[in-house]
Amino acid sequence: MTVRIPTARGAGLVACTRCGRVHEPQTPRCTRCGSALQSRDTRSLQRVWAWWAAGLIAYIPANIYPMLLTSALGSSTQSTILGGVVELWAHGDLPIAIIVFVASVVIPVGKFLAIAFLALKLRGPHKPDRHGRHRLYEVVEFIGRWSMIDVFVVAILASLVQFSLVATVNPGLAAICFALSVAFTMQAALSFDPRIIWDD
Amino acid sequence: MTDETPPPRPADMQIRPPRRRWWRRISVIWLVPLVALVIALGVAVQSYTNRGTLVRISFQDASGIEAGKTVLRYREVTVGAVESVSFSSDLGRVIVAVRVANDIAQYMDQDAQFWVVRPEVSVRGISGLDTVLSGSYIAGDWDNRINGEAETFEGLETAPLQARGGTPITLRLQDGNQISAGAPIIYKGIEVGTVGTPRLDDSGANVLIDAVIRAPYDKMLTTNTRFWDTSGFDISLGTSGIQLDVRSLASLIEGGITFDTIVSGGDQIAAGQDFFVYPDESEARSTVFTGGPQLELPLTMVIDGSIEGLSEGAEVRYKGATVGRVSDLGAIANMDPETPHIRMLVNLQIDVAKLGLPNETTVDGARDFVANLVERDNLRARLATASLFTGSLMVELVEQPDAEPATLDLTNEPYPLIPVAPPAITEFQTTAQGVINRIGGLPVEELMQAAIGALNSVQTLAGDPETRRVPAEAANLLADARAFLTGEDITGTLTNLNQTTASLRRISEQLEQGQAVANLIAAIDKANNALTGVEGASAEFPQIAQQVRELSAKANRLQIEELANSADSLLQSADAVLSNPNTQRVPGALSDALTEVAQVLAEVREGGAIGNVNDAITAAEEAANSINRAAQDLPALTAQAGRVLNDAGTTVSGYGSDSRFNVELVTALRSLQEAADSVTALARSIQRNPNSLILGR
Secondary structure: OOOOOOOOOOOOOEEOOOOOOEEOOOOOEOOOOOOEOOOOOOOHHHHHHHHHHHHHHHHHHHHHOOOEEEEEOOEEEEEOHHHHHHHHHHHOOHHHHHHHHHHHHHHHHHHHHHHHHHHHHOOOOOOOOHHHHHHHHHHHHHHHOOOOHHHHHHHHHHHHOEOOOOEEEEEOHHHHHHHHHHHHHHHHHHHOOOHHHHOO | OOOOOOOOOOOOOOOOOOOOOHHHHOOHHHHHHHHHHHHHHHHHHHHHHHOOEEEEEEEOOOOOOOOOOOEEEEOOEEEEEEEEEEEOOOOOOEEEEEEEOHHHHOOOOOOOEEEEEOOEEEOOEEEOOHHHHHOOEEEEEOOOOOOOOOOEEEEEOOOOOOOOOEEEEEEEEOOOOOOOOOOEEEEOOEEEEEEOOOEEOOOOOOEEEEEEEEOOHHHHOEOOEEEEEOOOEEEEEEOOEEEEEEOOHHHHHHOOEEEEEOOOOOOEOOOOEEEEEEOOHHHHHHOOOOOOOOOEEEEEEEEOOOOOOOOOOOEEEEOOEEEEEEEEEEEEEEOOOOOOEEEEEEEEEEEHHHHOOOOOOOHHHHHHHHHHHHHHOOEEEEEEEOOOOOOOEEEEEEEOOOOOOOOOEOOOOOOOEOOEOOOEOOOHHHHHHHHHHHHHHOOHHHHHHHHHHHHHHHHHHHHOHHHHHHHHHHHHHHHHHHHHHHOHHHHHHHHHHHHHHHHHHHHHHHHHOOOOHHHHHHHHHHHHHHHHHHHHOHHHHHHHHHHHHHHHHHHHHHOOOOHHHHHHHHHHHHHHHHHOHHHHHOHHHHHHHHHHHHHHHHHHHHHOOHHHHHHHHHHHHHHHHHHHHHHHHHHHHHHHHHHHHHHHHHHOOOOOOHHHHHHHHHHHHHHHHHHHHHHHHHHHHHHHOHHHHHHOO
């Protein structure tokens, strides 16, 4: 609040987001790397919200439909994400249950909340703690690529455990939905124009 | 001063970029969540519409059923899954909610059947083995027509009979205790069907069992098909011995039914056709030609006497053919205080078809028919022997033309009363008694008495102090006799005797040739003369006596009526001789004489001089008298002989020892006994059947 952070816009310039070179405001393209120049991405928030919504839509079936179709010795079971967590918990595998829970529920939900928070607070009257918000943005962006743990597990199990009658694991519809959801939220995080955080 | 006013300037034009229309401001990127939403909604709608119909099936218990795991199968294809398991409001049943695919659920009308398939071990094998690993499942069965989808069903506790691909039939039995649900139906040793749980029909008279004959074996079923029970094993006792017939192990335990289409040409049957199950194969086969389902006419017969040997199920026969069975036995009391008595009641079940009545005959019609027979042909029921050895009885329907007129008492309750005829019971005991009586009628006792008499005489002889005193003397005597016999005198005498014997033989030969009585008399005279001659020569006595006896025996043989008397007198004479202690000295000779008598008798018998019988009898009497006389003379003769022998004994002393004498005496006594026996036997046989003597039989 007290410290003024100088921005390219404040200096009457426009910076390239890819290579960092600054240009005259009306320059359409970066003279160095050729990417389009825009002082502020006016549609950033729209894109954020659009991807966010798509991610949320994909996240709902990811929790309703079964993640894993396991058939062992003739008996087949379907397990959803939360069902699997509960089952692991009931079996006493607390660490694994916690890992799955964090990776499949806490992080995605946290991401949705964080992105929504950032998007809502961008234009708000109070802009306290811009550093904190920027850090939050960076965490969200960083963590996005690690949100696929569930999908990795399912993919590995489904490809390894194929023993015909004895035991077979197949991915359920939720795996696809979850993967899409993660992809959409990553896209939402990437659509964010963090420069707006610093605008007055 | 220039008060130039500045030229008026046009007002600053506020140029604002035209406000873009709202859809221009919307990023294309919104298409992504839109598409995602559409897809998600699409999936949701599809899931909702595809999730199937929820049906509720109630079961007695939910053993093996797990929500979310147990599936519903139709023809072994999974068509639904159990969603939840709950209780009915009164906790009486378990309600299993099953989500069934829509395209299948539309076929599930009110007739659909559901049951739980579990692993099952029975005598016929193990079924549902796959459910051991995969868990139990609910099996459903319904037809292939869409008529009114139902949502609640009653589950069956046991698997129903396989109705598809087979022909359902109903079996009717008189007794269901040997058949249990799941018992096989066997056709020529192949299991072609199964029976369901036995149940009673409405009247309670029959046991009904639903059964299914699987395709393609159901083509074997026609209206001429007969079913019979093969439960357990059959033991039949026949002339060829015991026959044990055991079918499969399963039918031994669970019971079994088999069938055969005995004659061709029957009509194809419709589903649900009613078949009667006969107790055994022969009965089933016998009904083919009499046709139709078994219609039974109940009759009652009342018997005054005992019904021992008659049992329930005993046959009722008419002219040798089995036409029914004894259904039950009982008693009926006459409460009349004057003449209280109990009579035995026998209820019969007459198989109408076996009487040859047409198929459409009713019980009443059959009853009238029988009533007519009773009235016109005097048809009667009676007890008869079914088996001579076991003494078991059966009931026989017989026509007795000479019986008193009677009618079938239709007023008798509960069944018409058929008049009875006297029982035709051939009692084995009676027959045996007759045989024993006949044996008892044989002159055993007399024979025994005669033998005892002879033995007594021998005993008396042996026990006589004189006899005891004899040994030493006898030893000497025998020794002397031996010497005497080896002496020349005796040899000469023997020669004479031989000559006499020869002449006697000639006489007998003449007799054999059927010569006149004169010959016989002459022979007897000669014998008498010879006897007289004997008196002079005691040493010749034994042989003379023998010849006399030959003659008398010959004569005896020729008679019929007086033969016995003569034999008696002969016996008496013999007895007299035997009871004489002195007879001991002539046992061997007597024995020989008797043997000779027998021989001569045999010869004469072959000769067959029947025509001269009367004369012969007279002569025989004379001969017998002579014998008597001779016998009376015997003591003197023997004494004389004894003296002679004694005299001889003094001259010869090289022989004689007690032991030797004993041996000889014993031998002599034995011969004597045998002689007495043969005489007695001879006498008896003559007495019993004089003809045999003459006719040689």
